[in-house]
Amino acid sequence: LNSVVFLTLPVDSIYDSRSERVCVFGTGDLGRSLGLRLLQAGYGVVFGSRRPHSSSSLLPHGAQVLGHAAAAQSAHLIFIAVQREHYDFLVPLANQLKGKVLVDLSNNLKKNQYPEANAEYLQSLVPGAEVVKGFNTLSAWSLQNGPSDANRQVYICGESVEAKQAVIAVAIKLGFSALDRGFLSVARELEDFPLQLFPQWRLPLRIAIGLSAAFFFYLLIRDIIYAYVTQSKDISFRIMVSLANKVCPIVSLIMLSLCYLPGVLASFLQLYRGTKYRRFPDWLDRWMLCRKQLGLLALGFAFLHVLYTLIIPIRYYVWFKATERTVSMIRENRTTQFDMTTAWRGDSYLSLGILGFGLYVLLGITSLPSVSNALSWREFSFIQSKLGHLTLLLCTAHTYLYGWNRFLSSSTYKWYTPPGYMLCLVLPSVVLLLKLLLITPCVDRTITRIRQGWERGADQRNPKDNLSLRHEL
Ligand SMILES: NC(=O)C1=CN([C@@H]2O[C@H](COP(=O)(O)OP(=O)(O)OC[C@H]3O[C@@H](n4cnc5c(N)ncnc54)[C@H](OP(=O)(O)O)[C@@H]3O)[C@@H](O)[C@H]2O)C=CC1
């Protein structure tokens, strides 16, 4: 009933009590969701539609629907929730849109679909209006979910500061935090944003898949095919758990080293150059930027390793072997002695693994934005750098001890698994050695001196200074 009354009243008398009126062009998915959210935030909403009289059944209760021209006149701020292909309907409205703020919400289906950004195109169609790009990274779905949804950041850009301020005010009232990204030339970047698929995860994922595949095939040939060819022994069932439980820790350890290697390399580079005011090479930059993802993937593999290890006692193969040994010992009337050294060795390597994994999880948790935001920079770098290298040390020691144990305890254990196992130890050892070098007193002094240089605010020390610095290193 209310909406009928609304529609029969003149526009101005309806929203007297409302703080502000906002117009939305387009009554599609996004237009409707945005309209609903605006109404909930206390705005008066006027939809502009091609068919104002036939589209009202799905529209949020309390909104008004008019033709485009009439709707444009009723508000200063107009959200354009219409696909870019149809923007030409705005050209005849140029007069009504003069001086208005037009918010371009559009996205494209692929990158570089059009020669210019949608927002720039809109501006060229309606030169008299102030175009602001924004809100396009939200989805109709998240808008309907209300302010409890996690995605609360919106990006905007545009030429006019006042226009942007008006849009930011609306964004804040809707419960978003708005980030002004600059002029309209940034629009293209904002339009590409929703098209990106985990951009920072791409390289780490490729590394993880590549390493897993390489080690899987290596171990497949060495452990299973080799045994089959030389001893005609079929142990192919080992693929499922034993092999996976070798691939996971190896990949995890290598990825954790790859996560800490660029930081160490960067430190050496800065020390060598004697300044931090020079750009890193591109490859190092890219590598540094995906450290978090490398670390999280490493954590994932470590987690799988833990699960695979925990299920060992319930495996049929293990149960069968143990029973077989017991039965044969009874038959032969044999007993064995408890070997204290073996017990110590086994427990030590397991314990190192558990401690390493515990710290690993801590690193993972503190990399979550909500947790890291609660930490000071010093706390964050203490955990991620100091405890991170400690994690690497514990996990490397765990792997060393494991290999040593196997080597000592098994007469059938051939020196053929170690190449893979050595490979996974080389990299962490190198990283740890370099890190050790970095925290030795001499290098530490140099770092302190460079830092003091930075703190003095200038890095225009004369070249001689740099030389002596290098000498000291
Ligand atoms: N859906 C989403 O989650 C998101 C969408 N966007 C962007 O928002 C825009 C709209 O998306 P969405 O709501 O999903 O699309 P819909 O197809 O659901 O709605 C588009 C609306 O545009 C209007 N329209 C269609 N053709 C014309 C035309 N020739 N002339 C004038 N108006 C027309 C129609 O409204 P009427 O019939 O009332 O005139 C229609 O309802 C797109 O540019 C999209 O990229 C951005 C972020 C998220």
Ligand SMILES: [Cu+2]
């Ligand atoms: Cu392990």
